[in-house]
Amino acid sequence: MVAAVLAESVAGDAKIVVKKFSVHYGAYTALSGVNLAVARNEIFSIVGPANAGKTSFLRVLNRMDALTSGMRYEGTVRFDGHDIRKWRNLYALRRRIGVVFPLPVGLPLSVFDNVAMAPRLRGVRHRDELEEIVERCLRRAALWGEVKDRLTALGSLLSGGQQQRLTIARALSQDPELLLLDEFSIAIDPVTTMKIEDVLLELKKEMTIIMVTNLVQQARRISDRMAFFHKGRCVEVGETAAMFDGDVRDEQTLDYLRGRFG
Amino acid sequence: MRSTTQTQAPDARGVAWYLDKAMAYLVFGAGVSAILLIVGIFVFITKEGVGFVWDTVDLGQFFGSPAWRPTSDTPQYGALALIAGTASVTGLAMLIAVPFSLGAAIYIAEFAGGTQREALKILIELLAAIPSVVWGFIGLSVLNPLIIEWFDVPVGLGILNAGVILGLMAAPIMTTIAEDALRAVPDGYREAAEAMGATRWQVTWRVVLPGAKNGLTAAILLGVGRGFGETMAVLMASGHAVQLPDGVFDSVRALTATIAAELGETAVGSDHYQALFTLGILLFVVTFAINLTADLVVRGISNKD
Ligand SMILES: Nc1ncnc2c1ncn2[C@@H]1O[C@H](COP(=O)(O)OP(=O)(O)OP(=O)(O)O)[C@@H](O)[C@H]1O
Numbered sequence A: 001m002v003a004a005v006l007a008e009s010v011a012g013d014a015k016i017v018v019k020k021f022s023v024h025y026g027a028y029t030a031l032s033g034v035n036l037a038v039a040r041n042e043i044f045s046i047v048g049p050a051n052a053g054k055t056s057f058l059r060v061l062n063r064m065d066a067l068t069s070g071m072r073y074e075g076t077v078r079f080d081g082h083d084i085r086k087w088r089n090l091y092a093l094r095r096r097i098g099v100v101f102p103l104p105v106g107l108p109l110s111v112f113d114n115v116a117m118a119p120r121l122r123g124v125r126h127r128d129e130l131e132e133i134v135e136r137c138l139r140r141a142a143l144w145g146e147v148k149d150r151l152t153a154l155g156s157l158l159s160g161g162q163q164q165r166l167t168i169a170r171a172l173s174q175d176p177e178l179l180l181l182d183e184f185s186i187a188i189d190p191v192t193t194m195k196i197e198d199v200l201l202e203l204k205k206e207m208t209i210i211m212v213t214n215l216v217q218q219a220r221r222i223s224d225r226m227a228f229f230h231k232g233r234c235v236e237v238g239e240t241a242a243m244f245d246g247d248v249r250d251e252q253t254l255d256y257l258r259g260r261f262g
Numbered sequence B: 001m002r003s004t005t006q007t008q009a010p011d012a013r014g015v016a017w018y019l020d021k022a023m024a025y026l027v028f029g030a031g032v033s034a035i036l037l038i039v040g041i042f043v044f045i046t047k048e049g050v051g052f053v054w055d056t057v058d059l060g061q062f063f064g065s066p067a068w069r070p071t072s073d074t075p076q077y078g079a080l081a082l083i084a085g086t087a088s089v090t091g092l093a094m095l096i097a098v099p100f101s102l103g104a105a106i107y108i109a110e111f112a113g114g115t116q117r118e119a120l121k122i123l124i125e126l127l128a129a130i131p132s133v134v135w136g137f138i139g140l141s142v143l144n145p146l147i148i149e150w151f152d153v154p155v156g157l158g159i160l161n162a163g164v165i166l167g168l169m170a171a172p173i174m175t176t177i178a179e180d181a182l183r184a185v186p187d188g189y190r191e192a193a194e195a196m197g198a199t200r201w202q203v204t205w206r207v208v209l210p211g212a213k214n215g216l217t218a219a220i221l222l223g224v225g226r227g228f229g230e231t232m233a234v235l236m237a238s239g240h241a242v243q244l245p246d247g248v249f250d251s252v253r254a255l256t257a258t259i260a261a262e263l264g265e266t267a268v269g270s271d272h273y274q275a276l277f278t279l280g281i282l283l284f285v286v287t288f289a290i291n292l293t294a295d296l297v298v299r300g301i302s303n304k305d
């Protein structure tokens, strides 16, 4: 109920509104009972133990469920007020949403082509323009310094952490309105992670960010609001600062946030 | 409590250890004997042909003259017409087989769904199992009259006929290999591109094909090797006439077909016999080079920058 009320409270300027939402794989329900809203230009984080359904939630937001056999969702998801289930051109929807996967996927193309792919998909042809986009996105992903001399090397041959930043650059090259990050920092060292966190704080002026993270401190550092998922349910949603201060409905949430889970 | 397996000294050897060693030697022996066999074949062919190359024939004539008259009073051993025959038939076959097999492989790997994909794969494997003499028979009895009727030419046996037959023959194997190469591209690549809003075709064109390019090149090269080495179908469909071809309707004779047709009638050790072995060396070297290239390509030598 509280979640529903909260959803209403931001619904006025919400980028994403999710109601009575559940995700299923065949007969198996991976996630249910999700009611939440994500405001424009906020960083919204989702935390929770493994198997909570966090990734499943993100995958529905850009309609990857349509590509996975057996996967479906119930309830409604509104993107800018439009029901994404009724969105006919899913390609157009996905182009507005940048995704960073937990396992970094450097495509078997050059570093340059990896980042230039999304601009090319939307029709950018001029070399100068592509070069400008590639450099800007690689800088934002804190990767430019390391790869500027090897833009023609295969992206899939970069180190794990570099590939992860490459996927971040690639997601940014879409100029997304919504950025979905799924454990974006698991392969990245703490110093670089901090740099990217700073970039995210900059980026939220331009876009809405939803990130799944296993690091509760990361959620605390940069997210405005957060949700706690556990065992396939959305346990609660609230202001990050308030939740860390102990303003929670469910003791489990506080235990998880304080690292006393088990 | 002590377990029943006694603590083993560092150099103790159990049954498993001996079995492992024995298997290692067995596998090593099998591998070495396969290699020895191939080397043996090469040595044999070379031994039979090389004396001829050194002593009798002059290589300028061998590679430069189109006159292959091994049985005339003044025998001539020019292989140019035979090389041209093999090259033209294989070339035409690849023009046909490459687009067909790549198209089929892309459709099966990227677009066809579950049962349709399985059905197509079985069909393609069935096609690949058709014996070459049956293909030759189709060339003789189906394609030959069709070519005569459609193009109003006196003979339907020639480059066109043999090329089409060889192309159809090579396409299923090339499709199978190319499809394997496409399937070997991790799904994560497709998913990442799809998440960016790429359409199915854009995913195929921009991500899957570049990712599979080594395997696809290998598929094409193996097809070329197959075409080079094919004998029976080409013998039946090409018209088997020694000449430098002028157009696709001309009859030609292939290297392989020449060996197959003439070796039975030569006296062992004669010049003619040795000349045929020289053709064999040529074929061996070319197919070896093609297969080696395919192999190196698969290992991604071309990717090292
Ligand atoms: N493609 C799929 N087919 C079937 N079941 C799936 C599929 N993907 C996920 N699941 C199931 O859905 C459940 C939730 O998975 P999900 O990946 O959403 O969890 P998660 O919260 O992201 O976990 P983690 O923190 O480990 O990444 C799991 O039980 C998983 O087995």
Ligand SMILES: [Mg+2]
Pocket: A054, A055, A056, A102, A182
């Ligand atoms: Mg996950």
